[in-house]
Amino acid sequence: MFLRNGLEPWHLLIVAVVLILLFGSKKLPDTARALGKSLRILKSETRAMKDEPGQAGTPAETAPRTIPEA
Template sequence: MFTGKIGAPEIILILVVVILLFGAKKLPEMARSLGKSARILKSEAKAMKSEGSQSQSAPSDPPNDAQGETPKTIQASPGDVNSSRPVAEPTDSTTKR
């Protein structure tokens, strides 16, 4: 029956089964969320790669906790500037200095 090649009838059958299983309304939503996830993964991979190259080329200075530290900003998704908000870093209150 199958000789290892997928032709047009098989692809059409697979598409019909997918549409019947998930429904026509859910497919665009799923594709959108899959694309968004792929963009986030790609941007995080680029950030990790650039962070790794910066740490190899720049000397490692210890972070200075006592002087004017700017809060980090978290973004909901890459390129989304409307929902970014500053985040306060938790302090370690278990040890006394």
């Protein structure tokens, strides 16, 4: 089919040329730096969400509730 061979080296070369033509060679390093910073922030935030105490599933929240007698 059309994408049988996947990406070949000349595909990546064409993509690089198009990016340089669209954004210019001066803006590409800044764009890559901003993208890297955003990915680091995203990774640290997802790690913090996983490690955060008080999430659903803690023993205090999953304990059966008792009904007080009148």
